[in-house]
Amino acid sequence: MVKYIVKRLLLLIPTLFGVITLVFFMIALSPGDPARVMLGERANAEQIEELRQELGLDKPLIQQYGLYLKRVVQLDLGKSIATGQKITDEIKVRFPATIELAIWAMIFATIVGIILGVTSARRRNSWVDYTTMGGALVGVSMPVFWLALVLIMIFSVRLDLLPTGGRMNIRYYFEPITNYYVLDGLIIFLKTGESKFFISAFQHLVLPTVALGTIPLAIIARTTRSSILEVLHQDYIKTARSAGIKENRVIYRYTLKNALLPIITVIGLQFGLLLSGAILTETIFAWPGIGKWIYVSIGARDYPAVQGGIIFVSTFFVLINLVVDILYSVINPKVRLQ
């Protein structure tokens, strides 16, 4: 097992090398001059040239690329043009917000998606099935930003039930501990008995979670349905039934565990895609995560930030795939590691 993981981690290196190269050249070749952007409209040519030298922008592209690679290997993603902070620090601050949102969205999508998929499969061709699968189709086709706006319209503006954005009621004096606000709220509640932070963090999560989780939910529901239907035709399901195993157990133990393999693949893939979905959701809900940061950085032509952000997100994506493959082997004894 350890050998396998090490092997997979080593395989990460060429993948990431490709990502870094691609990101570097895409951004370096895009129009616009970061030095000019940083110094603003009124800067004269000398000042700009000076800054270009300082940033190494005057050197040939290949040399710039070599320098960048060298720094990335040392885990130095450079400094943000906009804030002057180290990119790694910027990511460190924002990462928990994104992860918190992504995890909740994924939990929401997975649980609801699997339940809907299983129900649909069990009552195939009934109205329950048609409604669920119709709904799933709508869910897949809905643009995230539009859904987010509709949710805000209904639940925040009209019904005034949930906040429109942010992670915590700004009137509260809140000092994050881990930067995972729901967790922090819970810790404070357990320590002091004060529950308002927990409740507020949770309330702020609901709409972004739904907005971000809807597409994966729909995809998971559809995958679950087809996967369950396929497994239900297998001989061993007939065996389980002939042995008098109760129908619920046949479905949730005997069928689901076999059906889980394709579902897990989809979940892993969707989790990776959530990070890109998060750019829209975070922007609309003013969620201070990586997605919003990348979005803002693009607008500000903060090239090191954009580069660093994309490299980070890509690495994360690849790591999730590794986790999925390991989970796969845990569930499927045929590919289990000796």
Next chain:
Amino acid sequence: MNRIDRNTDLLQVHGLKKYFEVTSQGIHKEKREVKAVDDVSFTIKQGEILGIVGESGCGKSTLGKTVLRLHEKTNGSVLYRGKDLFAKNRREMKDITRNIQMIFQDPYSSLNPRKKVGSIIGQPLRIHKQGTTAEISKRVEHLLDEVGLNPRYRGRYPHQFSGGQRQRIGIARALALDPDFIVCDEAVSALDVSVQAQILNLLLDLQDKHKFTYMFIAHDLAVVEFISTRIMVMYLGRMVEMADKDDLIQRHIHPYSRALFKAFPAANPRGRASREKIVMGDVPSPIDRPTGCHFHPRCPLAESRCKEAYPPLREISPGHSAACWVV
């Protein structure tokens, strides 16, 4: 070409080996060698029906396919009428393959479902440019008639036929180029008994008429016993015993042959009380063949030397040989 001469060796197989490399499933991809056919030698005389019997993993199908060069060999030689099959290039092969045909187990998967039966049977004729369209069409009708199907069925698709009829179509296709040697690979195994009997009769009728030579591969001892003139018993890639049919039925001396005969269900309930029970576990995987004689872990007679080396093939009596240290 004199096809009736029973003393001519039609096919001579010497030390034929076919090894496959398999990659094990799972995360640790491990390459291993399967010795599917391991050092098998035999000859088939013209007009003979050589039955090859054995259980799954014994290599009988691989042997059939390698003899036809559907697989490339690993070692050894196959001479067809004295010509080395594996020495030929593609063009020269084409002439020989006309004379060698194969009938497969699953009549459905070996027939293209989107082609009409007439086109399936006529295909080898078109490939080998045997006559004009009209001539081919006439030949197809004749072939359908010969295998007991109505020539009008030529416009139908394979799914419109029953299993037995599809096997007849497969036979008609094999007959198209007027071969003299046919390998039947589990040709009747997938069929119901009543249909199986029809097909066995058909194969025998065709042999009488065309003086075919058959290599008849099957796991069903009763079928092999009925149709063959000589029988080879295979186990995990090796030939363990070979004899004329009547000789083998009377004296199967290799312990594996004995087990096979014993295991075969009696044709009458009165036989069951006297049937000896066999206790011998399962066939090992061909990937993990036991050392020495591959049969020794299941063999009631195994001695210590059986674990050490594979026994040489010995002639027990003229035309009857077996590979066993003990008997």
Next chain:
Amino acid sequence: MTERSENIPNTEPGAHGSKNEILLEMENINVSFYVQRGVIRAVKNLSLTIHKGETLTLVGESGCGKSVTAHTINQLIPMPPGKIESGSVKYRGRDLLKLKKSEIEALRGTQISMIFQEPMTALNPVFTVGEQIADVFMSHQKMKHQEAFSKAIELLDLVKIPSPAERAKSYPHQLSGGMRQRAMIAMALASPEPGLMIADEPTTALDVTIQAQILDLLSDLKKKINMSLLLITHDMGVVAEMADRVVVMYAGSKVEEADVYQIFDEPCHPYTLGLLNSLPSNPKYKNSARLEAIEGTVPDLLTLGDGCPFANRCTYVSEICAEVFPQAVDLGKGHTVWCHNYTKIDRSTNVEQD
């Protein structure tokens, strides 16, 4: 594994009454499948009786309705498209077709269990063999996992799987075909008192040396546990090895029923005779170059009329055969045949018993 507790099959012979006691009685069962092209009448007016401790074999070729008949008993017919149109299935006096779903579930695996043809696919690939057997115990009896698992090991031992404790922790793909079939049998025995085991072509996918061992195991277990066996097969060789009584089916109908010796010695239906004559191992072919095959093919069940379904392939056919399905003819000693012309049957080429 010396002591067997009350949850392991009772091993005393004759513990559950004599052979003449009726365990299962099917009466006038009709099963149809409603498919796009029409209605397939898979089983027609079928009645059969299974006594305690008896092995009844249902024999016939593919599509004859033998598996559907078996699945009618434990109601595993997929509905739709299947439908049990009429009839009753009385098990120990209770009509199974009138039971609630939960009552059927409670009977399956305890009173009526089943083993299937393909040991490769009939066991769940993601659970160990021991877990799967233990699960059957836990589904029907209040039992802790550990207890159920150790019972599973006892059963694996009962079906003669070497080092059962280790094998219980194996996944199906780690076992050979024969071992998997043994594990399936163990699973079917996971009950305090197995009544009826339905074996649907249990050895068809196995090699012949493995088949012989599995058949021996089934015979041994049957004697030990005094359960009844409904054995479904297409192989007359398996019938000869295993059967007490035989029901021959053709195209959804029962055509002959008799004890196994009568079937082999005095077959009265032309189809039964044809089946026996189709066997290359039939001793009559010792010096014969050809088999006496049944000509023609099985009729399409969608377009089958009311007459005898075998009429189009039968050498003894007369006018009435195509129109009227024959009445049962009782030949005595439990031998019944459904044929208009059974008296004309020519068995002369059948080899005499010595």
